[in-house]
Amino acid sequence: MTTVPGHPGPPLWLLLELTYQCPLHCVFCYNPTDFARTGPELATEDWLRVLHEARALGSVQLGLSGGEPLSRPDLEVIVAEAHKLGYYINLITSGVGLTEARIQALKQAGLDHIQLSFQDSTREMNDFLSSTRTFELKSKVAALIKRYEYPMVLNVVLHRLNIDHVEQILEMAEAMQAEYVELANTQYYGWAFQNRERLLPSRAQLKHAEEVTRRYRERPLQKMKIFFVVPDYFENRPKPCMNGLGSVFLTVTPDGTALPCHAARMLPGLTFPNVRESTVKWIWRDSPGFNHYRGDAWMKEPCRSCPEKSRDFGGCRCQAYLLTGDPANTDPVCDLSPHHHLVTEVVAKADQVRPVGSASRLLTGNAAVEKPLIFRDRRNSLALSER
Amino acid sequence: MSALSTDSKPSLGRGFRLQWEPAQNAHVLLYPEGMVKLNGSAGEILRRCDGNRTIADIVTDLETAFDASGLTGDVCAFVSIALEKRWLEIHS
Numbered sequence: 432m433t434t435v436p437g438h439p440g441p442p443l444w445l446l447l448e449l450t451y452q453c454p455l456h457c458v459f460c461y462n463p464t465d466f467a468r469t470g471p472e473l474a475t476e477d478w479l480r481v482l483h484e485a486r487a488l489g490s491v492q493l494g495l496s497g498g499e500p501l502s503r504p505d506l507e508v509i510v511a512e513a514h515k516l517g518y519y520i521n522l523i524t525s526g527v528g529l530t531e532a533r534i535q536a537l538k539q540a541g542l543d544h545i546q547l548s549f550q551d552s553t554r555e556m557n558d559f560l561s562s563t564r565t566f567e568l569k570s571k572v573a574a575l576i577k578r579y580e581y582p583m584v585l586n587v588v589l590h591r592l593n594i595d596h597v598e599q600i601l602e603m604a605e606a607m608q609a610e611y612v613e614l615a616n617t618q619y620y621g622w623a624f625q626n627r628e629r630l631l632p633s634r635a636q637l638k639h640a641e642e643v644t645r646r647y648r649e650r651p652l653q654k655m656k657i658f659f660v661v662p663d664y665f666e667n668r669p670k671p672c673m674n675g676l677g678s679v680f681l682t683v684t685p686d687g688t689a690l691p692c693h694a695a696r697m698l699p700g701l702t703f704p705n706v707r708e709s710t711v712k713w714i715w716r717d718s719p720g721f722n723h724y725r726g727d728a729w730m731k732e733p734c735r736s737c738p739e740k741s742r743d744f745g746g747c748r749c750q751a752y753l754l755t756g757d758p759a760n761t762d763p764v765c766d767l768s769p770h771h772h773l774v775t776e777v778v779a780k781a782d783q784v785r786p787v788g789s790a791s792r793l794l795t796g797n798a799a800v801e802k803p804l805i806f807r808d809r810r811n812s813l814a815l816s817e818r
Numbered sequence: 819m820s821a822l823s824t825d826s827k828p829s830l831g832r833g834f835r836l837q838w839e840p841a842q843n844a845h846v847l848l849y850p851e852g853m854v855k856l857n858g859s860a861g862e863i864l865r866r867c868d869g870n871r872t873i874a875d876i877v878t879d880l881e882t883a884f885d886a887s888g889l890t891g892d893v894c895a896f897v898s899i900a901l902e903k904r905w906l907e908i909h910s
Binding site for chain 2: 441443488489491492494517519521543544546580581582584610611656
């Protein structure tokens, strides 16, 4: 079902990116590379107003993310208000800053669930990929999450440098008693797009990881629910991104800009509204930014006449823009797209590169000859977005 | 997990929450990063699964409320699926 402009269903999923501050510097972060140039963060009362207005429209699943949401000292206040309003509240965190005092306060405030990110099963790779020393701290936080009886989703973003460790990652998750594990292959936006050549796995790596995951699922007494998110570059049809823009998903970024997906700020020719100036109701129902990609009037061929358009909505607008320069084009992941070669060429190149075995080799040998990884930090953000 | 009988007392799985959503005109089941919109009968069964009532109690209650009979099979079938999906748990 496509959403008709002006008559959307409720924004069931509300994601509040409370801050772009983050103690980690992950090379696969989807945050915009120009985050250091965005305006000041919303105040507590702005976030509370957004919670009220969105709940009145029917928002019910709430994600609190960032950056690192624990960087906001008012996180507990925001959680308490959200709980009072009837949201199911998911905290999406690196775990850095999650002390026992805070985890207790968040429990009291009504937090429902914690998604903890890990970069890898090894200290060496975890710390290298996030450009910090956090592995042991994260392990302690995982134990704390269990002690306070939260359901735990362990999220590990997969890519060329850690995908060969899937078995160890799953064993680590089981040892930590995670209820759910998300093996989420990197999606190439933001910082991940900058680092794409170094992060995209080979087909052989991907196949191996899928096989290991399948075998692990079949282990007796294995109770974790394991999600394996395939990197869309290896598919022939695009993902139904956000179930169509403006259909169920609403993001509010740290400076108050409202977006129909995490990455949509990059889309050219659109002005996205800000919760400082407009109500959530107007933003969701009437703003041109949210209505533009509703329905299918914006579509070009081959999507426009394609019978599958109501299933995948033409794929991802941001990916179409990043790879072809026009966000109204078919997502080039689709093999019906005239630009599909832009994806297959990158995948073919990844197949030729020898997989990198360990972080120490990365830190020494290869790093000198290959394009260096760009870590997500303020300095790099300013450099990448120089005007 | 113990075998399902009419004496079993199902309750919502840990981390799951059931609530009525006016905007969707339905009961929904909420869980980490997910939501299921329930049809009428699923909502009516799940909201009676409080860990105190047995399946037999739930069936009697539903048969009275909806002026129906012979619901045991349907309720057991739904509870089995819900246990598999971890929407429900049974503590013996």
